[in-house]
Amino acid sequence: EPEVTQTPSHQVTQMGQEVILRCVPISNHLYFYWYRQILGQKVEFLVSFYNNEISEKSEIFDDQFSVERPDGSNFTLKIRSTKLEDSAMYFCASSGGKPQHFGDGTRLSIL
Amino acid sequence: TQLLEQSPQFLSIQEGENLTVYCNSSSVFSSLQWYRQEPGEGPVLLVTVVTGGEVKKLKRLTFQFGDARKDSSLHITAAQPGDTGLYLCAGIGRAGDNTDKLIFGTGTRLQVFP
Numbered sequence: 001e002p003e004v005t006q007t008p009s010h011q012v013t014q015m016g017q018e019v020i021l022r023c024v025p026i027s028n029h030l031y032f033y034w035y036r037q038i039l040g041q042k043v044e045f046l047v048s049f050y051n052n053e054i055s056e057k058s059e060i061f062d063d064q065f066s067v068e069r070p071d072g073s074n075f076t077l078k079i080r081s082t083k084l085e086d087s088a089m090y091f092c093a094s095s096g097g098k099p100q101h102f103g104d105g106t107r108l109s110i111l
Numbered sequence: 112t113q114l115l116e117q118s119p120q121f122l123s124i125q126e127g128e129n130l131t132v133y134c135n136s137s138s139v140f141s142s143l144q145w146y147r148q149e150p151g152e153g154p155v156l157l158v159t160v161v162t163g164g165e166v167k168k169l170k171r172l173t174f175q176f177g178d179a180r181k182d183s184s185l186h187i188t189a190a191q192p193g194d195t196g197l198y199l200c201a202g203i204g205r206a207g208d209n210t211d212k213l214i215f216g217t218g219t220r221l222q223v224f225p
């Protein structure tokens with residue numbers, strides 16, 4: 001069964017550094033999403049992306065965050081200058097309509 | 112305040128017992144989903160309920176969507192250790208929102224002991 005793949009599985013970064021989280025969605029899907037889950041808290045929506053543009057973003061998704069689909073297969077989340085509170089599991093999801101299929105996440109640890 | 116409140120937050124039971132997990136909201140959703148998440152993995156969809164009052168069964172799991180589409184329950188019959196995991200409800204299409212984002216509940220961590 002096709003699946004969403006995310007790399008790396010774990011990313012450790014110094015505070016203030018830029019980080020790029022990568023996702024390869026399911027190949028015929030058109031809708032893409034990023035969610036995050038801070039340890040011990042619920043999964044929160046960050047952003048949705050369709051037709052090469054952001055369709056919706058949450059309050060969490062501020063100017064430090066950006067998304068891109070550079071080559072038609074990868075879907076990336078960039079955090080420009082990481083903060084301690086960015087430490088979380090980041091999940092990518094894709095959809096061909098409904099439902100959303102999730103990757104196994106990237107654990108981002110900010111030191 | 113949480114948009115989707117799940118209860119209980121934690122549940123530890125013996126193999127063979129029955130259990131019910133609740134997902135409650137003050138908002139109406141066009142549909143509601145239940146996911147199971149295991150450590151180190153992403154949420155995996157179990158079921159989607161769409162119609163108020165709808166009941167869906169998945170082997171020993173029974174899902175119900177409230178008549179008003181504000182709440183849902185997950186009932187597991189004769190729980191097994193393999194049912195251990197984090198169960199998440201997620202609402203789609205809150206009334207007034209033209210959106211497909213998932214709004215996740217607070218989660219219920221289930222541990223089933225052999």
